[in-house]
Amino acid sequence: MKPARSRFAPSPTGYLHVGGIRTALFAWLVARRSGGQFILRIEDTDRARHVAEAEQHIIKSLRALGLAFDEGPDIGGPFGPYRQSDRLDIYKTWAERLIQAGRAYADPYSPEQVEAFRKAAQAAKKPFLFREHRPAEPKPWDGTTPLRFLSEPKAHRWHDEVMGDLHTGPEVVDDFILIKSDGYPTYNFAHIVDDAEMHITHVIRGIEFVSSTPNFMNLYEALNLPVPIIASMPPILGPSGTKKLSKRDGAKDVLDYLRDGYLPDAFLSFIASLGWNDGTEQEIFTREDLIQKFSLARVHRAGARFDEKRLAWTNGIFIRQLPLDELFVTVQDFWPDEAKDAGDDYKRRVLALVQDRLKFAKELPELTRFFFTDLPVNPTLWQEHTQLKKLSSDELKTLLLQSRESLAASDFGLDDLTTRLNALLEQTQQKPAVLFSLIRIATTQAPFSPGLADTLAVLGKQVSLRRIDAMLATM
RNA sequence: GGCCCCGUCGUCUAGUGGUCCAGGACGUCAGGUUCUCAUCCUGAAGAUCAGGGGUUCGACUCCCCUCGGGGUCACCA
Numbered sequence: 001m002k003p004a005r006s007r008f009a010p011s012p013t014g015y016l017h018v019g020g021i022r023t024a025l026f027a028w029l030v031a032r033r034s035g036g037q038f039i040l041r042i043e044d045t046d047r048a049r050h051v052a053e054a055e056q057h058i059i060k061s062l063r064a065l066g067l068a069f070d071e072g073p074d075i076g077g078p079f080g081p082y083r084q085s086d087r088l089d090i091y092k093t094w095a096e097r098l099i100q101a102g103r104a105y106a107d108p109y110s111p112e113q114v115e116a117f118r119k120a121a122q123a124a125k126k127p128f129l130f131r132e133h134r135p136a137e138p139k140p141w142d143g144t145t146p147l148r149f150l151s152e153p154k155a156h157r158w159h160d161e162v163m164g165d166l167h168t169g170p171e172v173v174d175d176f177i178l179i180k181s182d183g184y185p186t187y188n189f190a191h192i193v194d195d196a197e198m199h200i201t202h203v204i205r206g207i208e209f210v211s212s213t214p215n216f217m218n219l220y221e222a223l224n225l226p227v228p229i230i231a232s233m234p235p236i237l238g239p240s241g242t243k244k245l246s247k248r249d250g251a252k253d254v255l256d257y258l259r260d261g262y263l264p265d266a267f268l269s270f271i272a273s274l275g276w277n278d279g280t281e282q283e284i285f286t287r288e289d290l291i292q293k294f295s296l297a298r299v300h301r302a303g304a305r306f307d308e309k310r311l312a313w314t315n316g317i318f319i320r321q322l323p324l325d326e327l328f329v330t331v332q333d334f335w336p337d338e339a340k341d342a343g344d345d346y347k348r349r350v351l352a353l354v355q356d357r358l359k360f361a362k363e364l365p366e367l368t369r370f371f372f373t374d375l376p377v378n379p380t381l382w383q384e385h386t387q388l389k390k391l392s393s394d395e396l397k398t399l400l401l402q403s404r405e406s407l408a409a410s411d412f413g414l415d416d417l418t419t420r421l422n423a424l425l426e427q428t429q430q431k432p433a434v435l436f437s438l439i440r441i442a443t444t445q446a447p448f449s450p451g452l453a454d455t456l457a458v459l460g461k462q463v464s465l466r467r468i469d470a471m472l473a474t475m
Numbered sequence: 476g477g478c479c480c481c482g483u484c485g486u487c488u489a490g491u492g493g494u495c496c497a498g499g500a501c502g503u504c505a506g507g508u509u510c511u512c513a514u515c516c517u518g519a520a521g522a523u524c525a526g527g528g529g530u531u532c533g534a535c536u537c538c539c540c541u542c543g544g545g546g547u548c549a550c551c552a
Binding site: 049 | 476477478479480481490498501510512543544545551
């Protein structure tokens with residue numbers, strides 16, 4: 001496999017959402033898989049939509065997900081600069097070549113005039129084609145008007161790694177703008193120049209560019225440039241299943257998922273599974289699996305819906321597979337406030353008990369709070385418990401007293417606790433559903449918790465007895 | 476409207492003419508794992524393969540039409 005040079009070329013207009021990340025991931029995979037380079041290029045030629053902080057935010061997001069780039073605006077590289085606004089003179093040079101070759105001309109119309117042409121075409125239910133209004137003898141371009149490409153309408157055929165073999169007729173080829181009247185190039189022109197100068201081999205981008213690809217082919221020809229490998233990604237859909245996932249549907253900033261405690265690798269595995277699989281029944285992919293098995297040709301052509309439930313499941317799998325020490329590090333910022341004075345050893349023991357229950361790190365506080373603080377006694381917990389509510393208050397109190405007595409003699413080692421709990425079942429002739437529930441509620445005051453013996457062992461003797469006493473006092 | 480693309484369980488998907496009265500996973504439901512929650516295990520429901528025509532001995536797979544959805548037709552990317 002030849003080393004590929006792929007790039008991710010976002011427009012800095014806001015944060016990165018799942019669709020953008022998937023495109024970045026696939027481009028990254030193509031590069032890593034082939035031992036090539038992954039390049040970040042900032043396409044900031046639209047001054048109106050430009051958001052100052054967006055570039056840093058995008059870089060941060062990419063790094064946070066472990067999608068490191070080898071060349072980019074902040075780290076440079078052999079073919080920089082990697083920000084289009086810093087490359088204006090380069091586009092001018094290439095534009096000059098086109099002008100010399102008679103393949104570019106000054107647009108003589110005002111925006112209003114062009115708009116009128118467009119309206120007329122629309123009214124006639126015809127596609128708008130600028131070249132139908134091409135001036136017979138254009139004036140020399142002075143840089144104050146748009147510079148247009150002089151296209152040579154013809155049919156185009158090309159291969160898209162994802163979409164397959166595509167072809168269109170000459171009717172879609174038009175004289176698009178190369179350089180805008182503000183001196184900035186359009187995407188259509190700039191990306192082709194940049195990809196050539198940066199020796200990009202794989203152009204991986206959203207499906208919205210498929211219809212303009214014939215125009216790009218026309219430009220490649222005019223510039224005598226080889227056409228890179230092209231791959232168009234289908235959209236990630238919102239809940240409706242028809243529209244692209246939008247902010248309204250909760251297309252969150254990917255950093256938000258990380259803030260909620262989703263693991264980068266889990267997130268990547270899930271995102272990759274949206275439209276891609278390796279043809280086997282494997283559902284979960286590690287980063288290494290992905291690098292090893294990914295191929296553009298196996299990307300589904302249809303759009304895929306974003307399913308948060310499946311994301312949560314995926315994340316749960318990764319959390320459970322993580323060695324405790326690694327999980328401990330990744331959740332360090334998610335502990336409840338009450339845990340701030342707790343020791344690492346204690347926290348580690350708590351974490352071991354909830355590892356199976358964690359879907360994402362942000363759930364940690366609700367799952368573990370009672371390990372760090374005495375929750376207020378909550379009578380509804382046993383008064384409305386399906387098993388416990390069958391017993392009278394006195395019966396419950398007696399049972400709890402008996403339990404306290406036995407636990408008071410325990411060393412609170414797991415073995416001893418297990419033995420005692422079992423003996424208590426014998427002694428009281430109660431089902432675990434009754435006795436264990438009672439002790440569990442008394443010692444946690446929480447609606448749910450890990451296994452009883454485990455919980456008691458971690459809580460320790462002093463805390464456990466104190467909580468039992470607190471409950472007894474209310475009965 | 477023109478051009479292009481897409482259409483398999485609720486969801487993500489396997490499937491490239493026969494091994495598919497369509498397989499896996501998520502989700503849902505039921506049962507089991509000494510208590511709750513979760514994990515784990517078992518099982519169930521769930522897709523007339525968008526619809527209709529062909530081609531073929533045989534079509535989810537090939538062709539045509541229809542329907543539905545999407546993209547595009549910007550001095551946005």
